[in-house]
Amino acid sequence: MSRASDTAYQAIRAHLISGAAKAGEQLTEDQLSQIAGVSRTPVREAVRRLVDELLLVRSESKRLFVADWSRDDIEEMFTLRQMLECHAAERAARRLSRTQVEELAAVNRRLRDAIAGDAPDVARFLEANRAFHEAIIDAAHSPRLGQLLGKLVEAPVVLRTARNYSLEDLRQSARDHDELVAAFAARDAEWARAVMGSHLRRAFHTFARTLGPAGADAQGQASQGGA
Amino acid sequence: MSRASDTAYQAIRAHLISGAAKAGEQLTEDQLSQIAGVSRTPVREAVRRLVDELLLVRSESKRLFVADWSRDDIEEMFTLRQMLECHAAERAARRLSRTQVEELAAVNRRLRDAIAGDAPDVARFLEANRAFHEAIIDAAHSPRLGQLLGKLVEAPVVLRTARNYSLEDLRQSARDHDELVAAFAARDAEWARAVMGSHLRRAFHTFARTLGPAGADAQGQASQGGA
DNA sequence: CGAACCGTTATTGTATACAAATCGCCGCCG
């Protein structure tokens, strides 16, 4: 990846994740180029990526805003992710070699380690979690699928880092992963799909619980739509 | 949309569709800026879109090539599209108003008109077809879904214009659309999903038939992968 | 004769200056 535009991407992303920028706030390319320490050209490239990943939004008149995810947006995202990632699990179940299954199991042991004690290491947990899901998607051998999912998983992973998960939530995730590994070992595609489905759907509800009841929604903002 | 970068997008896209550029051929941003008649800056913007839509490919060293779709790539793409668009049909079935259903029916009448005689007007057919599917996706009210599908439908629609479809293929499509309208009118989400599924799966086989048997595949090229 | 090295050339990446478009505000008129 090119140097400056990648620098810009990471810097801006970090800036968004850190919470320094509030949802709905306007940002200008100039500000961002100052933050990233590069000129506007690579910033624009980085911004395009971030818009694609739904972390930034461009208004109708091309002005730039920090994305503001409503509960419905998040549910939609989880639904799409579930659809695609269940498919990935199904394909992976048919293709994973014994060695690869063992590798997945190893990744999940790392994940368990991260939540072994009373004080879970959330950063390590998230890293292992990401690696686990990524390995499955890779194993599905469907480049386009991976590409589509890449965009979807970015955003929530980001938001997630800011949230507090209960230890029980994390442990349930680990159990889900174990069952996925079992399904893969058995080469049972239907099983894998089903486990992945409930895993992600529960993740959504765990996530949504922190946002309040289903009716309440975020306030308006520069129209996010536009397909 | 900005003037020059949009011009560039359309010009380059037209250049690719017209067949003037062979699959796997290298293109430089300079060439493209000459073709489009604008500077490299908007060309780069347009190129990013086209890479995203899988019409162009960037090699590991950032060189630019005309995408070369293997049969497997096409099958993958249709599979993903089916998954997403079935979901869209399901949602649309629950949401479409009587008026909207009638509008869909009208679009399909346009489509039938285009293939009424012995010499079908393929351009009009494709336009109506696109409008039909787009209306369903819009009705699904899922902006992210629309966005994902946008990328997937671009490529095949493009290739498709170059192919010859039998009159019977086109008529079958029209019948499928009629049945979809019926499913929508009945507000039967399962029915809609099923019809959409067979519609797209058949489209894939119709398409694949023109590419030869399943085993034969395209030759190598700059690695297309990269999720 | 083959393979690795180095200089040349082609191609992409970045910075900067400028043009176009948009916004927000202020004054004007109804």
Added chain:
DNA sequence: CGGCGGCGATTTGTATACAATAACGGTTCG
């Protein structure tokens, strides 16, 4: 008192020049 129009300021879009990097070809050494 409220809406309309236009002007200044802000922000994005485009062109161009230059820098960095990767491919190519020739030469030389083993």
